[in-house]
Amino acid sequence: MVKKTYAEINARIKAGEAVVVTAEEVTPMVRERGLEETAATVDVVTTGTFGPMCSSGAFFNLGHSKPRMKMSHVYMNNVEAYTGIAAVDAYLGATQIPDTDAANKTFPGEFNYGGGHVIEELVAGKEVVLEATAHGTDCYPRRKLDKVVRLEDLPQAFLFNPRNAYQNYNVGVNLSDRTLYTYMGILKPNLGNANYSSAGQLSPLFNDPYYRTIGMGTRIFLGGGEGYVTWHGTQHAPGAPRAHNGTPIMPAGTLAVIGDLKGMSSKWLRGVSFLGYGVSMMVGIGIPIPILDEEMLKYTSVSDEELFAPVMDYSESYPQGLGEVLGQVSYAQLKSGEISVNGKLVTAAPLSSYFKARQIAEILKDKIKKGAFLLTEPVFTLQSFMNNDA
Amino acid sequence: MLKQKFVLYFPAAVTEEPFTYYLIKDYNLMVNIIRADINPRKEGRAVVELSGEKEDFQEGLEFLQSRGVKVFPLEQEIVWVEERCTQCGACTAICPSGALVMERPQMTVKFLNDRCVACEYCIKACPSRAMEVRF
Numbered sequence A: 001m002v003k004k005t006y007a008e009i010n011a012r013i014k015a016g017e018a019v020v021v022t023a024e025e026v027t028p029m030v031r032e033r034g035l036e037e038t039a040a041t042v043d044v045v046t047t048g049t050f051g052p053m054c055s056s057g058a059f060f061n062l063g064h065s066k067p068r069m070k071m072s073h074v075y076m077n078n079v080e081a082y083t084g085i086a087a088v089d090a091y092l093g094a095t096q097i098p099d100t101d102a103a104n105k106t107f108p109g110e111f112n113y114g115g116g117h118v119i120e121e122l123v124a125g126k127e128v129v130l131e132a133t134a135h136g137t138d139c140y141p142r143r144k145l146d147k148v149v150r151l152e153d154l155p156q157a158f159l160f161n162p163r164n165a166y167q168n169y170n171v172g173v174n175l176s177d178r179t180l181y182t183y184m185g186i187l188k189p190n191l192g193n194a195n196y197s198s199a200g201q202l203s204p205l206f207n208d209p210y211y212r213t214i215g216m217g218t219r220i221f222l223g224g225g226e227g228y229v230t231w232h233g234t235q236h237a238p239g240a241p242r243a244h245n246g247t248p249i250m251p252a253g254t255l256a257v258i259g260d261l262k263g264m265s266s267k268w269l270r271g272v273s274f275l276g277y278g279v280s281m282m283v284g285i286g287i288p289i290p291i292l293d294e295e296m297l298k299y300t301s302v303s304d305e306e307l308f309a310p311v312m313d314y315s316e317s318y319p320q321g322l323g324e325v326l327g328q329v330s331y332a333q334l335k336s337g338e339i340s341v342n343g344k345l346v347t348a349a350p351l352s353s354y355f356k357a358r359q360i361a362e363i364l365k366d367k368i369k370k371g372a373f374l375l376t377e378p379v380f381t382l383q384s385f386m387n388n389d390a
Numbered sequence B: 001m002l003k004q005k006f007v008l009y010f011p012a013a014v015t016e017e018p019f020t021y022y023l024i025k026d027y028n029l030m031v032n033i034i035r036a037d038i039n040p041r042k043e044g045r046a047v048v049e050l051s052g053e054k055e056d057f058q059e060g061l062e063f064l065q066s067r068g069v070k071v072f073p074l075e076q077e078i079v080w081v082e083e084r085c086t087q088c089g090a091c092t093a094i095c096p097s098g099a100l101v102m103e104r105p106q107m108t109v110k111f112l113n114d115r116c117v118a119c120e121y122c123i124k125a126c127p128s129r130a131m132e133v134r135f
């Protein structure tokens, strides 16, 4: 039986001796050498995902002006940020669009710009127009502010995403006879295509299905910088049905994550537009999984053939909340570019980038190997029915 | 025999002239209209594939230009801005001509310019706005 502690793994990382592989590389290793031998060798398995994650955004402290101001409406490049907090604090959400955007008045709307794009431009070092208005008070007399800001000018800016890194997600299809414009992309009529959005075998929560090593304080790769898991994310559903290997076959766990925006890069935070739906932000996340024992290794060695996603009809079942699933398909089938739904062969396309997910897992691997990224033991792990039962 | 795709821009004044007819009858060109958006008395554009003998080809194009039609080779039209592309693959289910394809198992997206028919579906379907129409 192999047993390792976080401290032992970190000591090996500091000494430059840690054996780190990606969640893609570990699968053939386990197949060839078996669980015990591989668990004795491998210390850390890195994961990665890069996809549209709507529940994302950033908190800003915009700095006090003279005279001071309690901002009640804040716009950054015409996109409104929430100000129901302290005087010059605001939260800019990734899916917010300018008030002037025609949205879906001419259908399908283009949604060329929004909160996600503002965040991308800020981390790229670009200037952003800040407009603020206020009612004015004795302590905060100023009523209007117009200026140009850069990320470096802002006293604090941190990404705080309430729901990221979904553990599994729906495959969207369209059974109706008209084109659908959804957050799952364009779905052509009569099963014209199938869109999915997960890195499968590289995806963080698929590699630790019961969240044995992920929880509050887990240090992660976030948007090109460093971040932390702060909580289970919104809609976290650990009770979702699972396969024999423990991985959920429906959307299940989610993460709330935080990190300093100033260390991030526009390569890993990208504003995106979904025709007829709205804007979002693609977020890059990578989580290192410590190989504490054979069980953790077994979880990380899962491959696309053993991971299944539910196929959902976005013309009826999803919008009406009926929950009817048309079937399960493996990520290996999805990645082949063709799946079978209701007996028909359907072209499958991803919305998340597997190529970038792999890059993230590689970057994280290199950082850990160089001793530039240490693992943290969570203060407590995410809510999991396996933990609760135990 | 020459064969090439062009984007034609018609000023409002000439959109009602039967250019296709002239190209076929007077210049012996084969005209394959890939896409056209031409409305009476408004500016219009069309993507066409012309094929014919070298001289006819040249003269046919000169004729169009002499009538105020702007002619651009199609290559200038749809561009893939690689830096903006996240290699997601969303476009691969949308592109009708196989010009945007996923290479497996690398899972990288490739733009095959010569297969592009300039339908422009990808322009708004690409979430990262990595596909552009350039003039």
Ligand code: SF4
Residues within 6 Å of the ligand: B084, B085, B086, B087, B088, B089, B090, B091, B092, B100, B109, B125, B126, B127, B128, B129, B130, B131
């Ligand atoms: S949809 Fe856009 S970003 Fe995604 S692969 Fe195609 S061109 Fe690249």
Ligand code: SF4
Residues within 6 Å of the ligand: B078, B094, B095, B096, B097, B098, B099, B100, B115, B116, B117, B118, B119, B120, B121, B122, B123, B131
């Ligand atoms: S313009 Fe049409 S044919 Fe050309 S790449 Fe885009 S979708 Fe494909």
